Amino acid sequence: MHPVVEQVTAALELRSAKRRQRYLQRLAQAAGRTAHQALGCSNLAHALAAQPDDAKLIMKQGGSPHVAIISSYNDLLSAHAPLKDYPERLKVALARAGATSQFAAGVPAMCDGITQGEGGMQLSLFSRDLIAQATAIGLTHGIFDGALYLGVCDKIVPGLLIGALHFGHLPAVFVPAGPMHSGLPNKEKAAVRQRFARGEASRDELLTAELAAYHQAGTCTFYGTANTNQLLMEAMGLHVPGSAFVHPYTPLRDALTDEAARLVAHNSRQGERYLPVGQQIDARALINAVVALLASGGSTNHTLHLPAIARAAGYELSWDDFAALSKVVPLLARVYPNGAADVNQFQAAGGPAWLLRELLDTGLLHDDVTTAAGHGLRAYTREAWLDGEHLAWRELPPQSPARDIVRTAAEPFAEEGGLVLLNGNLGRAILKTSAVDPAYWQIRAHARIFDSEAAVQAAYSAGELQGDLVLVVRFQGPQANGMPELHKLMPLLANMQQAGQRVALVTDGRMSGASGQVSTALHVTPEAAAGGALARLQDGDWLVLDAQHGLLQVELSEQQLAARPLAASSDEMELGFGLEMFGAQRRLVGSAEQGASSLFED
Known part of the structure; x- marks a missing residue:
């Protein structure tokens, strides 16, 4: 193992020891219950009332796993539309594996692509916690021995996993749907x-x-948050190996879906090995996810999601862990927005299996982990294929057919990972460097202060954003308005940069996983609404953003900055999007560095 990976893993385990111990104690208490056999007769009768007679008989006799199916299906999201027929297919496959099953819950799923720049985007991040809670509602009936989680996109997979970890005594397998075929290239x-x-x-x-x-149906083809989710599920061993980027409606996808059913039954207490997901997702699995994120140039949204997932499993993953690993993890993939290729081309070049193999061979991933497919992560370094009608896996070639998409660890695209932690008198922030030309990693310029994405767009249309400048868009954090993505700003900033202006963006909000080109300090914490320094900035202040040295600074003394009044947000809640129902989340939500969640008390 690389010594830094070992050190970061050990530090995570040490600082989380008490929290993890409490979590495992809760898991053991839950595992002590015997699922539906412990229910009273009336309770069980309610659960069985709509089941077929053969399923009733099997459950009455006991000894066979009973599996929950949790799905985020709707036909509004192209990525989730293929999930429509999965429950019935999975039930058949589970029956072949000797298990009974029920569709336990549907969870909400919203699309950031549809809500970009609209009021509904203010609910996007909060939907993750709601998905976790909806998952818990389905599982809380207490009759299940394992669960299959059907989801793909941005907040949905992290929400499902957070919910699953609160039922960590149950084995879990995550079931994706795959990307749509390539359309108009992302750069065009x-x-x-x-x-x-x-x-x-x-x-x-x-x-x-x-x-x-x-x-068409399927996940969007750029390497944003949704597709980063899928790669991380492979790196954490929660998929059937090789499932991430196989197209929907194909025989191989069907075979992978059926295998997910077999694995969850196999991993149940009634199967050949008992694998509670709360034990599976340990410090090593979490570090593997961070390493895979960095090596692939994945979405900045996972600097929020992975700490929240970690807290659900009893760990305190910090941005310092990301920063330490980023110094030693090379960039091995170029997929849009940090390259021209889409995820279909990435898959054809070797995909997640290539990336994980290279990282394992270089000692940057923990192989000694337990996965849904068995012991060790090495199973996820092979390509899934159909040998006749049978699902099989084969080794990848030693050299990629597309060195412009994936590289070996010996010849990376960059020596360091794609994320930088910024510190300074403005707070802490995340900057994704993998999609930004190094010529733009440093800027010193006057600030222009805005309280909303719409205000920036209006200023741009009026021709007011001239010369070198750092745009500050504040009151976009989780406490202020739910931390929306500000992706609509990227075309404007890219135009300014291409016209010769030196520009950057500083915000306590988020940016789409598909964003790049312009240096952007994201997730600034403390956020403006919590009294962070962003609330003290004024137009004309000199700001320094330096990705090379990890600096985010306003050129004011500590005394000058403290003497400034705290601004109040001028951006009012948009009506008609149900935002008023999420006031409690805004009051309870934690900081961005802790995952921006309202589910944890500390």
Whole structure:
């Protein structure tokens, strides 16, 4: 093992020892119950009332696993539309494995792509915690011996996993649906967006380009948060190996889905080995996820999701862990937005299996972990395929056919990972460097202060954003308005940068996993609404953003900054999106560095 990976893992275990011990004690208490056999007769009768007679008989006799199916299906999200028929297919496959099953819960799933720049985006991050709670509602009936979790996109998979970890005595397998086939290349789509922002493309032209990019069922093809989710599920051993990027509606996808059912039955207490997900997801699995995130240039949203997932498992994962690992983990993949390839091309070049193999061979991942597929992560370094009608796995070639997409650890795209931790008198923030030209990693310029994405757009349209500048968009943190993504700003900033201006963005909000090109300090904590230094900034202040040295600074003395009054947000809640129902989450939510969750008391 690489010594830094060992050190970060050991430090995570040490600082989390008490929290993890309490978690495992709760897990052991829950495991002491015997699922549906412990229910009273009336309780069990309610659970069995709508079941077929053969399932009733099996459950009455006991000794066979009973599996929950939790799904985020809706046909509004292209990535989740293929999940429609999964429950019935899984029930058949579970029956073949000697298990009974029930569809236990549907969880909400919203699309950041649909809500970008709209009021509904303010519910996006909070939906993750609601998904975790909805997962718990399905499982809280206490009749299950394992669970299958069906989900793909941004907040959905982290929410499902947080919910699963609160029922950590149950084995878990996550079941994806796969990406849509490649459409209009992502860089061409982005170019049309930038031309539209400059007034050089019509709305019809923009819509035609967007429809050509997002054109059928399946996950969007860029390497944003949704597809990062899928790679991390492989790195944490929660998938059937090789499931992440196989297309929907194919025989191979069907075979992988059936195998998920077999594995969860196999891993149940009534199967050949008992694998509670709360024991499976330990410090080593969490560090493996961070390493895979860094090596692939994955979404910055996972600097929120992974700490929240870790807390659900009894760990205190910090941004310092990300920063320490980023210094030693090389960048091994170039997938849009930090490259031209999409996830289908990434998969054809070797995909997650290639990445995990290279990281394992270099000692940057823990192989001695327990996964849904067995002991050791090495099973996830092989490619899934159909040998006739049978699911099988084969070794990847030693050299990739596309060195512009994936590299060996001996010849990486960059020596360090794609994320930088910034510190300074403005607080702490995350910056994704893998998609930004190093020429733009440093800037010193006057600040322009805004309290909303819409205000920036209006200033841009009015021609007010001239010269070198650092845009500060504050009151976008979890306490202020739920921490929306500000992806609509990226075409504007990219246009300014291409026109010769030196620009950067500083915000306590989020940015889409598909964003790049411009240096962006994200998730600034403490946020403005919590009295952070962003609330004391004024137009014209000199700001320094330096990714190379990890600095985020306003050129004011400590006394000068403290003497400034705290600004109040001028951005009012948009009506008609149900935001008023989430006031409790805004009051209870933790900091971005702790995962921006309202589910944890400390």
